Amino acid sequence: EAGVVQSPRYKIIEKKQPVAFWCNPISGHNTLYWYLQNLGQGPELLIRYENEEAVDDSQLPKDRFSAERLKGVDSTLKIQPAELGDSAVYLCASSSSGDTGELFFGEGSRLTVL
């Protein structure tokens, strides 16, 4: 069974440029998460989807970040415009049982903003 797939793995952009990350969760997993992981820190939730509905986006900086999960499967996280402080790893995870079961993480998308 394929795991959570993320792309791109690495992205280098200049500040003020836009960037987008894509995630394909494990088949059948209704819950999808985007996490931010700064160097030396644990993952921090950006947004959580149940199917196509964003059920928790309270920590998503909505002035520059947006996300969508059309058709309740793949998801895209966008930053526009990117700032230097956005340099981090963006992790996607999926789960079949919400916040009470195992999270399956992708390998992450490492963003460097110059």
Added chain:
Amino acid sequence: GENVEQHPSTLSVQEGDSAVIKCTYSDSASNYFPWYKQELGKGPQLIIDIRSNVGEKKDQRIAVTLNKTAKHFSLHITETQPEDSAVYFCAASGNQFYFGTGTSLTVIP
């Protein structure tokens, strides 16, 4: 919201020795406590978890203990091997996952 603290931030042990990582949490509503292992350049992977109705769980060389009264839980790795070297994260979840800041474990051959 929940606050999860994790100690130590770095840990070095000799191969074959035991390693212990400790976490505390603040929200008594948290009822699920997983531990994740993250290798360099990879996403975190679940290694063991425990729910609030259980005090201890063991899986081969890995064990987790939970003290609900004191709001702390610990990861124990026995007979450590070089391949155990990684960053370990604890987490607490009630209605949302909250992760600790990680422990970088180095097992010296």
